Amino acid sequence: MEIFKRYRFFALTLGVILAIMAVNVQIGLKAVNLTLLSFKEMIVVIPPVFVLLGLLDVWVPRETMVKYMGEGSGLVGILLAIILGSAAAGPLYGAFPIATVFMKKGVKLSNIFIFIGAWSTTKIPMFLFELSALGAKFAVTRLAIDIPGIIVISYVLYSLLSHAEREEILAKAESL
């Protein structure tokens, strides 16, 4: 029963595809093809990301993460969060489970938000694609606004959370 409950929304989305298919076969097939395309991306990116997070969880001691990215890690923590996020590959949903392990290891919440922000928009592999598709001026300008933007957004987000809310998020990570 548990399985049915967890996957009911997924079943619903499949139902929507079938419904579209019934109305317009062409659009329905297009939706199926696009779904398969993202599915392929997920299959390619997800296994190494999750294996890495397992290794990180087992091998990197909490004290190390706290020292470099925890409370009081200052500029080093911010820089590491940007570098780790930018070195990533894959869609944003890959960042969340890694962020969870970071939280368990005592990384400061504001650095977690910076990591998520960097992953979402300053990824190095993506930057190379952007460079070739839209030109250096476009890509570099966007990167130059994005880095301070990510930091500001993270601190605003962090400061909008009460102490209790921060604790609650960290406790949630512990349970996942």
Place this chain on the structure above:
Amino acid sequence: MSDYVLYVITTILLILSYFRDKQKTKMALKKAWKAFENILPELLSVIVLVGIILALLNPYMVSRIIGNKSGWFGVILAAVIGAITLIPGFVAFPTAAMLLQGGAGLMQIAALLSTLMMVGVVTAPVEIKYFGKKVTVVRNLLAFLFSFLVAAVINKVVG
């Protein structure tokens, strides 16, 4: 390309880990599987939803409604389209270049790309599962607003 690098690094680390401590490596893989299984239903739903949304959007129509004369209204529309959809970067950038050639405006494309990468409406359920409602809503909202700044700056510097 970047995927291969990720695989090579992961494989090397996994082998190293195995030689250092078999038991710990087993535990790492177990944790990896548990974390993956935990999020699988949300991931699958997101993927199908994205397929549906992209199938309903048509590039010709999109480049017309966010044309270079569409102004801030076009920027808002572009930002909303980007916020809802989720396209892998290696598809998004060439598509953006194509839309530009098809008559879309620079400022509008900058907003589209920015929200595409930073704002995730369809991935919100996944984000909520990890961070809760408040963080998800506020983060996405801030990133959405920030995209207008990105659009304005790109327009000024590149345009």
